[in-house]
Amino acid sequence: MFALITDIALTHIAGRGRQTLVSILGVALGVGFSIAMAALMQGSQEEFVTSLIDALPHVDITDEYRDPPRQPADLAFDVAAYSNLRPREDTRGILNATEAMTALRAFIKGNAVASLKVQAVARAGGAETGISLTGTDPVREALISSFDEDMRKGKLSDLRASPFGIVIGDKLAAKLTVDIGDTIVVSSTGDITRRFKVTGLFHTGVVAQDNAFGLVNLKAAQIIAGRPNAVNEIRVRLNDAQSARDVATQIERLIGYKSVSWQEANESLLEAFFIRNIIMFTVVGAILLVAGFGIFNIVSIITHEKSRDIAILKSLGFAERDVRLIFLSEGLAMGLAGSLLGWALGFGLTKVLASVKFEIAQATEVTHLPVTFDLLHYAIAASFAIIAAATAGYLPARKASKLNPVDIIRGAT
Amino acid sequence: MSGSKSNSIISAHGVTRILPGTVPVTLVKDIDLEIGHGEFVAITGPSGSGKSSLLYLLGLLDVPTEGAVHINDMPTENLDADARAHLRLETLGFVFQFHFLLPEFTTLDNITIPMRRLGRRSRKEMDERARELLEALGMGDQAHKRPDQLSGGQRQRVAVARALANDPPIILADEPTGSLDSKSTEQVFSILKGIVDKEGRTVVAVTHDIDLADRMYRRVHLIDGRIDTDVTARR
Numbered sequence: 001m002f003a004l005i006t007d008i009a010l011t012h013i014a015g016r017g018r019q020t021l022v023s024i025l026g027v028a029l030g031v032g033f034s035i036a037m038a039a040l041m042q043g044s045q046e047e048f049v050t051s052l053i054d055a056l057p058h059v060d061i062t063d064e065y066r067d068p069p070r071q072p073a074d075l076a077f078d079v080a081a082y083s084n085l086r087p088r089e090d091t092r093g094i095l096n097a098t099e100a101m102t103a104l105r106a107f108i109k110g111n112a113v114a115s116l117k118v119q120a121v122a123r124a125g126g127a128e129t130g131i132s133l134t135g136t137d138p139v140r141e142a143l144i145s146s147f148d149e150d151m152r153k154g155k156l157s158d159l160r161a162s163p164f165g166i167v168i169g170d171k172l173a174a175k176l177t178v179d180i181g182d183t184i185v186v187s188s189t190g191d192i193t194r195r196f197k198v199t200g201l202f203h204t205g206v207v208a209q210d211n212a213f214g215l216v217n218l219k220a221a222q223i224i225a226g227r228p229n230a231v232n233e234i235r236v237r238l239n240d241a242q243s244a245r246d247v248a249t250q251i252e253r254l255i256g257y258k259s260v261s262w263q264e265a266n267e268s269l270l271e272a273f274f275i276r277n278i279i280m281f282t283v284v285g286a287i288l289l290v291a292g293f294g295i296f297n298i299v300s301i302i303t304h305e306k307s308r309d310i311a312i313l314k315s316l317g318f319a320e321r322d323v324r325l326i327f328l329s330e331g332l333a334m335g336l337a338g339s340l341l342g343w344a345l346g347f348g349l350t351k352v353l354a355s356v357k358f359e360i361a362q363a364t365e366v367t368h369l370p371v372t373f374d375l376l377h378y379a380i381a382a383s384f385a386i387i388a389a390a391t392a393g394y395l396p397a398r399k400a401s402k403l404n405p406v407d408i409i410r411g412a413t
Numbered sequence: 414m415s416g417s418k419s420n421s422i423i424s425a426h427g428v429t430r431i432l433p434g435t436v437p438v439t440l441v442k443d444i445d446l447e448i449g450h451g452e453f454v455a456i457t458g459p460s461g462s463g464k465s466s467l468l469y470l471l472g473l474l475d476v477p478t479e480g481a482v483h484i485n486d487m488p489t490e491n492l493d494a495d496a497r498a499h500l501r502l503e504t505l506g507f508v509f510q511f512h513f514l515l516p517e518f519t520t521l522d523n524i525t526i527p528m529r530r531l532g533r534r535s536r537k538e539m540d541e542r543a544r545e546l547l548e549a550l551g552m553g554d555q556a557h558k559r560p561d562q563l564s565g566g567q568r569q570r571v572a573v574a575r576a577l578a579n580d581p582p583i584i585l586a587d588e589p590t591g592s593l594d595s596k597s598t599e600q601v602f603s604i605l606k607g608i609v610d611k612e613g614r615t616v617v618a619v620t621h622d623i624d625l626a627d628r629m630y631r632r633v634h635l636i637d638g639r640i641d642t643d644v645t646a647r648r
Contacts, residue, residue, distance in 0.1 A: 004529040011517040312513040315474055316527045316575070317502020319495040406475045409509060409587075410465070 005322065008313075009329035012302050020334060023298045026291040027338020027389065028345055031381045034284035035346025038377040040353055041280050043370035045273050052269075054146045055206055056262050057235030058110070058244040061251060063094045064258045097231035100255045107254075108247060110238035113140035114231040116221040122168075122214070123185045124176035131172065131186065133214050134233075135221020144237035147202055147215060153180045154200025156215070164220050165199035169210035173201050186214075190226045285384065291338065292388030299331050299393045303400040310400050311408035320401040327400050331393015332386065339382035346378065421447040421486070422615050423471055423583055428480035430466055440466035441638040444480070448631075450582070453609040454617045455626035458635035464619040465587050467635065471617065472505050472585045473497040484583075502531055506576030510588035512568035514560040520547065520571050521556040527578045546574040550604055566597025573604055584608060586618040590625065602628070 013020045073080035094100060097114050104112045115136040122131040138159040142148035148156045152170055159165045166184065168176075178184055178198055187193040196216065203210055222228050236251070238244055244261035252259040263270060303310070310323055354371045428444040431437050441463040448454055448471075456464045469475040470482055473489055481490040484504055489497060501507075506527075514523045524543035528534055534542065547553050550570045560568050569589060576584055586605065590598035602625055608614045609630070618629065626632050627646075634642040 001530065001532055004526065007522075008515075011515075015517055308513065309515055312509075312515070313526075314498065315472070315501065315507045315509075315513075316530065317498050317500075317505075317579075318530060319498040321495060322498075322530070404475075406469050409469075409474075409513075 001322075005325045005329055006333075009326050009333060012306060012326070013298070013330050013333060016298060016302060019298045019301065023291070023294040023334050024338045024341060026294040027288070027335055027385050028341035030284070030287040030291040031339050031342020031385050032345025032349055034287060034381045034384070035342065035377050036349035036353060037280060037284065038381070039346075039350040039371040039373065040369060041276065042374060042377070043372040045276075046372055047370040048269075049273075051205075052266060053241045053262055055204065055209075056265065057144060058238045058241050058262050059236035059248045059251060059259050060262075060265065061094070061100075061234040061236070061255070061257050061259045063092050063232040065256065066252065066258045093227065093230040093232045094234060094255075094257055097234065100234065100257075103254060104234065104236065104251065107250070108236060108238060109240065109243075110236060111140060111143040112234055112236045113137055113144050114218070114234050115141075116218060116225060116227065116230055116232055118188055118221050118225040120186045120188045120224060122172070122176060123187070124178045124182065127176045129172065129175055129212065131168070131212055131214050133166075133186065133216055133221055133224070135216050135218040135225075137218060138215070141215065144235050146204070150202040150204045152201050152203050154198075156200060158199040159215065159217055162197055162199050163217055164194060164196050166196035166214050166216050167200035167202060168198060168214040169212070170201045170203045171207070171210040172212060172214070173198065175211070186224060188224045188226065192224050192226050194220070194224050196220070284381065288381075288384045288388045291385065292392040294392075295331050295334050295389045296392035296395060298334070299327055300396040302330060303327055303396045307400070307403055307408050310403050311405035314403075314405040315409070323403075324394075324397045324401040327397030328390065328393045331389045331391075331397070334393075335386040335389020338389070339385045342381065342385065343378050346381065420449045422450050422484070423448045423617070424483045424486075425467070425471060425477075426481050426483065428467075428470055428477045428482060430463075430470055430475060431478045439638055441470065441635070444470075444638075444640060446471075446633065446640065446643070448615060448617060450615060451609060451613045452615050452617075453606065453630040454615075455629040455632045456617065456619045456635065457621070457623070457626045457632055458641070460621075462635040463638040464635055466638075468585050468587050468617065468619050472507060473501055474507075502527065502579060504581050504583055506579070506581040506584045508569070508572050508576050508584065508586040508589045510591040512560065512565075512572040514568060514571055514575070516560050519557050519559055520552070520563070523560070523571060524575045524578050527575060531579050542578065543574070546577055547571075550574055551600075564597070566593055566600055569593060569597065569601050570604065573601065577608070582614055584614055584616045586616065588619055588621065590620070590622060598622070598625070 071080065071082065101112060101114055113136055115134050118133045118135065120131050120133050122129055138156050142156050154167065156167060159167060173179060176184055180198055180201060182198050183195050184198060185193060186196050222230055238247060241262065245263050248259040248261035248264065313323060350371050350373065353369050356369050358367060425444045425446040429442050430440040432440060444467060456467060458464050466475065470477055473482065481488050483489065484500060489500065492500065515526070521540065521543050524546060525539045528539040528542065544553065544556060547556055550573065552567060552570055555563060555567060563571065584605070589605065590601050593601060605616050605618065609616050620626050631645040633640055
């Protein structure tokens with residue numbers, strides 16, 4: 001029976017070749033462009049998130065508390081008044097960092113490194129600029145960040161052989177007019193000054209890092225900060241970056257210090273991506289809705305033109321359901337044909353977009369548009385199109401099935 | 414409805430059909446009619462007398478405002494649209510004044526459509542049945558032509574073949590020769606008569622043609638939606 005329904009439906013739409021083709025093309029364009037757009041959107045999102053994940057620790061544990069500790073008197077009394085309080089010496093840092101690191105290594109799947117962040121001023125000759133120093137273990141640093149891969153001159157591990165060695169961004173080196181092997185003077189805010197030998201230059205592509213960031217040995221950072229054995233940050237890199245949110249919660253529960261996952265740190269950005277995706281799907285939906293109107297139009301025309309055929313089919317013994325199925329099949333056939341054509345178009349467009357090469361002024365290498373091939377895009381676009389086509393076919397189909405054959409036969413005779 | 418089984422294959426019991434509207438129009442009124450197996454019935458009457466309306470009611474294409482139509486003693490007033498459609502498919506064959514063939518399909522396809530909808534024969538059996546019918550109607554060589562490649566008489570013969578496709582016991586024809594020349598009229602009439610005489614089917618035909626009506630075995634004459642005379646001739 002279904003073969004008969006299909007035969008009649010296909011004969012109808014073949015009888016209006018040009019309009020059918022226009023409707024199918026409308027769906028194909030909608031599906032094709034939505035696939036290409038989704039590939040580009042997801043590609044750019046994935047590239048951005050990947051660079052974010054590569055550039056930042058997956059979990060960043062700092063010497064802060066999410067709920068700052070209260071004054072002891074507040075804990076002991078209902079009401080307490082304070083005056084002339086003297087601040088404590090700045091002894092902030094992660095207490096028992098070694099134990100914390102041991103505890104972390106026992107349950108996280110990944111690597112962690114303890115480090116000390118210090119703000120300082122770097123000088124070379126007459127040039128002077130602010131620098132954010134991170135004292136770290138170069139070997140572990142290579143496991144948790146991408147600095148090792150971003151080295152343009154020297155190696156990160158060269159720091160091990162040079163207790164007062166420093167690795168800086170290439171832009172910072174240019175500002176200070178130094179190169180590998182040169183010496184720069186670093187002064188901390190506590191007026192401790194040391195000479196550091198430049199052992200490496202990196203280029204991360206992140207301007208803030210390339211312009212004002214340096215890596216030194218942990219001991220050297222503790223000396224320049226005047227804080228022996230202090231650590232104010234533990235950075236964690238997980239094998240599964242997506243698990244960072246759960247791991248951060250577990251760490252915070254375990255050691256008490258504020259642990260921020262990369263997702264939490266970039267919440268607003270991820271929200272922006274979410275909103276961008278909603279906008280994308282809205283636009284895609286609108287395109288397919290317009291395509292759906294095309295199908296509605298053609299199926300409506302066919303039902304109008306074929307009202308006599310509907311009457312005769314009903315007189316032969318076709319049920320209302322059969323008539324509905326015929327015209328619904330016409331909408332679906334156009335949706336299906338449009339989707340298949342749209343898949344090919346979408347695939348082609350995505351290929352073309354992926355092959356587009358361009359150069360950004362600051363970048364040194366040729367860049368491609370980031371695109372992602374994902375079967376889900378094809379499935380979603382086709383589902384959207386087929387649902388739109390089915391709806392567009394169903395409305396006139398329902399009307400056609402309700403036609404009274406007697407009225408039409410009387411009209412025809 | 415009486416409990417005993419009657420001899421009628423199709424019957425109308427007090428059937429009235431009123432078209433609703435600001436001024437309701439009565440198409441047929443209080444029709445009581447019993448048509449038996451193997452009858453060849455002409456429904457005649459002046460224009461607007463309700464001939465076609467009665468045929469559509471007997472053929473379950475329309476629903477009476479009052480009264481009931483029985484097919485093979487089965488009341489149909491409580492059947493829904495789909496059940497009526499199925500009964501039409503199995504029991505009734507329609508021939509209209511205009512052939513109403515599906516223009517995109519070949520002669521053979523047009524005849525197999527009711528069989529394909531019923532789904533009781535294999536594709537091969539359907540094709541064989543369609544060819545048999547075409548042969549019987551003298552159109553064996555026209556199987557692959559489309560309706561627009563046939564003459565008016567040929568198209569109407571194909572329409573008759575389509576009506577016979579599912580082997581229905583009842584054929585209802587609405588002015589089947591109304592748009593044909595005299596030669597084609599005679600051909601189609603002979604076919605319908607043959608259906609009755611040779612195959613024992615029941616044919617009910619609406620016609621304006623008094624000569625044809627006179628050659629049929631029973632004549633029901635309508636005036637203003639009511640049966641005026643119902644005369645059965647001797648065969």
